[in-house]
Amino acid sequence: MAKKNEIGIIGLGKFGFSLGSALTNLGHDVVGVDLDPEHIRRAQDKLSHVYQADATDEKALEQVGIKELDRVVVSTGESMEASILCVLNLQALGVEKIWVKAISEEHERVLYKIGVPYVVFPEAFVAFQLAHRLATPGIQDYFGMGQDVVTREVLIGKWAGKTLRDLNLTNEYHVQVVAYRKSGEAQFSFVPEANRPFEEGDVMVLIGKTSDVMKIDKF
Structure with missing residues (x-):
């Protein structure tokens, strides 16, 4: 079983509320923050803690x-300005593990430029997955295959300067690195070279069984 985490979600609209509900069902403690009283009322019986507050403050x-939580997700609706201001506030408070829902490609690029390690673009992701399933019947993403196979993005810190050959992840943890993204860039590259050294702030994508992927906690 994966470690229980305390996760903050700023913005409890459709995406934020659905994400919070799913995380709660997985056994995690979820702290929700939103300024809309209707969103607060809907979430208060579902999430662990809910606060009515202005995330731009x-x-x-x-x-x-919020800075005491393991991870924080920013999902502030359609306001790019509010999202960016919220991120800057989280960074000022010392929050490091920040996920942000992007509302446009421009928003996505800005988020990477200001140092957000994880950016989520739900509409684009779903469209990409659906397009491939429609165009090539039989191809499925790794999630939901019924074989306990997952992918996981990890932000490089202590592994900076090391190569895949140095890390030896296949033999040590039984996982594979299928993609990577250089620090500050939005696009992923696939099948990284074994001798390419990673830099601090790079992101690598691992694939493997859940139990194996989650064993890796220092990277």
Whole structure:
């Protein structure tokens, strides 16, 4: 079983609420933050803790203890300005593991430029998956295959300067690295070279069984 985490979700609209509900069902503690009282009422019986607060106010985020959480997801609706301001507040508070829902390609590029390690573009991701399934019957993504196979993005820190050959992940953890993204860039490259050294801030994508992938906790 995966480690239980405390995860913050800023913005409890359709995506944020659905994500929070799914994480709760997986056994994690979820702290929701939103300014809309209707969103608060809907989420208060589902999430562990819910706070009505303005995420563009750094002091408000500090008061709800957002910096104490393991991870924080920003899903602030259609306002690119509010999303970016929220991210800057989280960074100022020392939050490192930040996921942000992007609303456009421009938004995505800005988020990477200001140092957000994980950017989610749900509409583009779903469209990509569906297009491939429609165009090539029989191809499925790794999620939901019924074989306990997952992919995981990891942000390079202690592994900076090391190569895939040095890390020896296949033999040590029984996982494979299928893609990587250089720090500050939006696009992934696939099948990294065994002798290519990773840099701090790079992101690699691992694939393997859930139990094997989750054993890796220092990277």
